[in-house]
Amino acid sequence: MNEEKFTRETVLSVRRWSDTLFSFTLTRPAHFRFSAGQFARIGIEVDGEKIFRAYSVVSSPFAEELEFFSIVVPDGAFTSRLQHLKAGDQLLLEKIPFGFLTLARYQKPLPQDLWLLATGTGLAPFLSMLQDFAPWQQYQQIILAYSVRMPEELAYAEEIKTIAQTFGEGGASFKFLPIVTRPVVPPSDTTLAQRLPTLIENGLLEQHAGLALNPATSHVMLCGNPQMVEDTRNALKARGLTMNRRGEGNIAVENYW
Secondary structure (H helix, E strand, O other): OOHHHEEEEEEEEEEEOOOOEEEEEEEOOOOOOOOOOOEEEEEEEEOOEEEEEEEEEOOOOOOOEEEEEEEOOOOOOOHHHHOOOOOOOEEEEEOOOEOOOOHHHOOEOOOOEEEEEEEHHHHHHHHHHHOOHHHHHHOOEEEEEEEEOOHHHOOOHHHHHHHHHHHOOOOOOEEEEEEEOOOOOOOOOOOOOOOHHHHHHOOHHHHHHOOOOOOOOEEEEEEOOHHHHHHHHHHHHHOOOOEOEOOEOOEEEOOOO
């Protein structure tokens, strides 16, 4: 890749959530502007070759640093090296952000309730959105459902509470629904332990949210592993919600996998 298309940025911090999940922050060049929900392409150099991967930005669009959330893929050409990051290391950052998983894509229906449904590192773009004032000003209700396999993978839980308090004026209009699918336990009245599409099909997601998915009012964003996105999209379509195209429709997904 032409050197004019990227900058070399310094790793400022690394936080390890579990054996397979970690976050890192980078210096932010003055020219790098993005909308909440977009992703950046991060690069490393291996044997003289530059390898880039897409990473949704966790940070607020107004933050002085850039934060990213990564999973470790065993024997992966990229993350197997990235997992050993430490402060002071350098990474490559493409100068232009990418992606259309932003609130600007919604024209109809008009904003009323926003559902952010994520698995794993798919949480990242939603954290960025929630650290922007736009969703809190536009929507009457915001639901964030975050599904992981094991309890130790439930990253950013405390940060989510702080974000709701800071941006949501106490968080009265916000509901955070953590979901842990393993070890497999029978669902209870207070615990969500099934996959997102199942929780939509059986009505438990709406029950715990205290809000109904409605084709006339709901904006639903999906980000996570491709199978979750596909299955959840189908579950939503079975409920009468439609894909967002040219500004109209309920369901929006990101395609960078």
